[in-house]
Amino acid sequence: ETxxxxxxxxxxxxxxxxxxxxxxxxxxxxxxxxxxxELSLAKGMSPMxxxxxxxxxxxxxxxxxxSSGY
Numbered sequence: 001e002t003x004x005x006x007x008x009x010x011x012x013x014x015x016x017x018x019x020x021x022x023x024x025x026x027x028x029x030x031x032x033x034x035x036x037x038e039l040s041l042a043k044g045m046s047p048m049x050x051x052x053x054x055x056x057x058x059x060x061x062x063x064x065x066x067s068s069g070y
Contacts, residue, residue, distance in 0.1 A: 001044050001045050001046065002043045002044035002045065002046045003046075004043065007039065007043050007044075007046060008046050008047065008048060010039065011036060011039060011040070011046055011048035011049065011051075011052075012048055014032055014035055014036050014039075014048075014052075015036065015048055015051045015052075017032055018032040018033060018036075018055065029055075029059075030059060033052055033055040033056055033059060036048070036049070036051065036052030036055070037049075037052040037053065037056060040052055040053075
């Protein structure tokens with residue numbers, strides 16, 4: 001588990017960035033989601049980490065891969 005304040009702030013920023021990108025640049029959303037997951041796996045889980053995994057599951061389900069999305 002990460003307790004680094006800079007890492008937690010970065011993950012919060014990426015989560016909020018992802019929300020805005022849904023409307024402005026939807027094709028870039030998977031890259032932001034990937035970065036959230038990469039940082040969580042590399043630096044440790046934080047309170048913001050589940051957001052990346054939820055976004056990934058939703059993305060996989062939208063692609064039709066329901067078993068991986070679940």
